[in-house]
Amino acid sequence: MIEILSRPMVDRARETGALVGDILQTLKHRSTVGTNLLDIDRWAKEMITGAGAQSCYVDYAPSFGRGPFGHYICTSVNDAVLHGRPHDYTLADGDLVTLDLAISKRGVAADAAISFLVGKARPAESVALIETTERALAAGIAAAEPGARVGDISHAIGTVLGEAGYPVNTEFGGHGIGSTMHQDPHVANTGRPGRGYTLRPGLLLALEPWVMADTATLVTDADGWTLRSATGCRTAHSEHTVAITDDGAEILTLPAHARP
Incomplete structure (x- = not known):
């Protein structure tokens, strides 16, 4: 299903998106050396329920997972890149963490993800991974304008990832979002321009470039959810929910300090 939101629903999406952005920033600042992933999940629950919102993950049980997910946020560390299930792990200096909320x-739903390093260590490979996904996300957003095609977004994202030398996995990517978390159209992280669904005002998309340093192959943890790089290399993931407007793409999931 591809859902086109009315103006009142887009207004509500702005409210949801702002909440997502603010929660992610708060969790990022709280995630320090010694923080347990289960604490991050508990903090996410407190902030979500305290705002009168609902998690899209707790009861989430798609065909590719061993559902229900049962937690409030995805916490992926180092070689984990997607659907990281919170567990009893304490963050160490230099860990690369992705929070997906x-x-x-x-x-109305909104979805975003951030990757960042914990502590003082700044491994060059990890910094490059994070910066590349952020640049790819910015390129995808710039390509998301009314009249453009989904393939234009995919091509913009894939060009940045490919020029940085990273293999691109197309099993998981961006997606439509609205009254439910996952909707059509699928937005692959590489593709051909001029192909696919034509963007129109009222469409919400969650764009999410992610990469693994030296492979495009994923493996699944015994928990049935957490997806890791097949080689054990590090990974990164950046995501925003955007609304297609008459003027282009409006980012809905910016934190307070970055909102205009």
């Missing part, structure tokens, strides 16, 4: 409020 999707919530629904007043009937």
Whole structure:
């Protein structure tokens, strides 16, 4: 299903998106050396429920997971890149952490992810991974304008990732979002321009470039959820929910300090 939101629903999406951005930034600042992933999940629960919102993950049980997910946020560390299930792990200096959060409020969902390093260590490879996914996300957002095609977004993202030398996995990518978390169209992280669904105002997309340093192959943990690089290399993931407007793409999941 591809859902085109009314103006009142887009307004509600702005509220949900702002909440997602603010929660992620708060969790990033709280995630220091010695923080347990289960604490991050507990903090996410407190902030989501305290805002009168609902997690999109707790009861999430798609065909590719061993559902339900049962937690409030995805916490992926180092070689884990997607659907990281919170568990009893304490963050160490130099860990590369990805937090992926999707919530629904007043009937509209928003989804975003950030990758960052914990502590003082700044491994060059990890910094490059994070910066590349952020640049690819910015390129994808710039390509998301009314009248453009989904393939234009995929091509913009894939060009940045490919020029940086990273293999690109197309099993998981961006997606439509609205009254539910995952909708059509699928937005692959590489593709041909001029192909696919034509973007129109009222469409919400969650764009999410992610990469693994030296492979495009994923393996699944015994928990049935956490996806890791097949080689054990590090990974990164950046995501925003955007609304297609008459003027282009409006980022809905910016934190307070970055909102205009």
